[in-house]
Amino acid sequence: MKHAFLLLAQVLAIAVALLATGAPAQAIERTFSGSAQLDYHLVPSQRDANGHAFTFDGFTKEASLKLAVDLGEHVSANVKVCVGCHGFETDMAYFDLRAVDELNVRIGRFSPSFGSFNLRHDPGNHKLSDKPLPYDMGRMLRMRDWNMGVLPSPFPDDGVEMNGTHWFADVVQIDYAAYAVSGFKADASGSDLDFAQSRGGSVYYVDNNARPAVGGRAALTAKFTPTSDMTIGASGMHGTFDPDNLLTYTIIGGDLSFRLDRTSLRFEYLVRRQAFDASDPTRFRYQVPQSGGDFFVKHGAYAEIEQPLTSALDLIVRVDGMYRVGNVVVGSALASRSSVGRATLGTAFAIDDNVRLKASTEVWGFSDRDERGHTREVSFHLGAVATF
């Protein structure tokens, strides 16, 4: 770890030196952009007032305002603030120090590079009302039982990232990123990551264990034609989440996407190996073995196709799911092996250049029965999103 920081410090010093020899600053350019989405999530089977234990049904809103500032040829800054289910939050607040296309150093608060979806996480940039299950942050059914997705998106954090992009003969694009950030949090006795604590200020906006989480991403984009390409990528992230710096999480992912003229095909897979404190076996439903019983593994994947049908209407078909293997705490609705699958049919209709209606239907299947004995659910989304 010490070597990694020394390397990062050296890269930062090189970047600053290159910037110092660069061209004089241009006039400062400021760009504002933003989006607002209001979505109604209808779950016909849920009629009680305690629905939030199950999902965020009813209205949810996500609104954001972003300011991008070019301070010169080599320095830019981005600030993005959001209002959503968590209240008012800072999704981005960082500087980019770019020496060349191949070397950029990002410093501040940002979502570290992981997977392909997070680039489109803003509701103005994805065509369905909700996110793929591996990236779900509260719109999935039984979200408390599952503690949401594998890596709920977005995942802003404080830290440093080095990234860059390079083209080979206008045919192949290589992207890379390596970062050190505060990492996710939970209490010492946590049985899973605590995403509310990780992104909120309840225990201050600082690292809870003084040990950064590290990760990286590499991706290759190959162009078939001027308007078609394929991207394949791999990502990884590792850190500790407890105050004692003992319990680890490791997330790895792979993604493959095709852009064929106007059609987009996307596949993505994530898996998280999650350690937990098993010192008190009475907390768990299943017997804790002498070795290897202090973690669970959560897999998630999705495949989707986005096809414009007319100049104003897009059809989106998505299949996604998660599979969890490992012990659960007493009282959990999950079993040692639990799965959830979902099929989504959705449309996005542009009623104006800047305003889209989103409608989708989701059919759910769970491996575990709920208190009513059900394993299947149907839910609906109807939303509107505006961008500028």
Place this chain on the structure above:
Amino acid sequence: MSVRALLLSLSLSLPLLVMASGCSSAKPRPASLLASEDPAQLHADYAIFERRCSKCHALSRALESGFETDAKWVAYVTRMRRQPASGITVTDAEAILRYLHVRVRRQRDAKAEAEK
């Protein structure tokens, strides 16, 4: 009809209803402001702009940005080109900027005409 069948038919009908209404009143994407007699190169530049930029966001996000100078567009397109997996080469960026230059000029001309 069972409750399950009713739910299923409802579930399928909702997006289909939106789809049908969309098809019947299809509205064009943000107008390209190109005419059929424009050079083929310009139409090719627009095609690159349309396919590349809509990979990650709606075209209106760019077209409604309000930029009126080439310098602002260069900074904006350069930032987008550097995005991971953008698929935008330097050559693509030049094509996109050629199209945007023409578009901005035509918007300015149209506005001046309207104010006369």
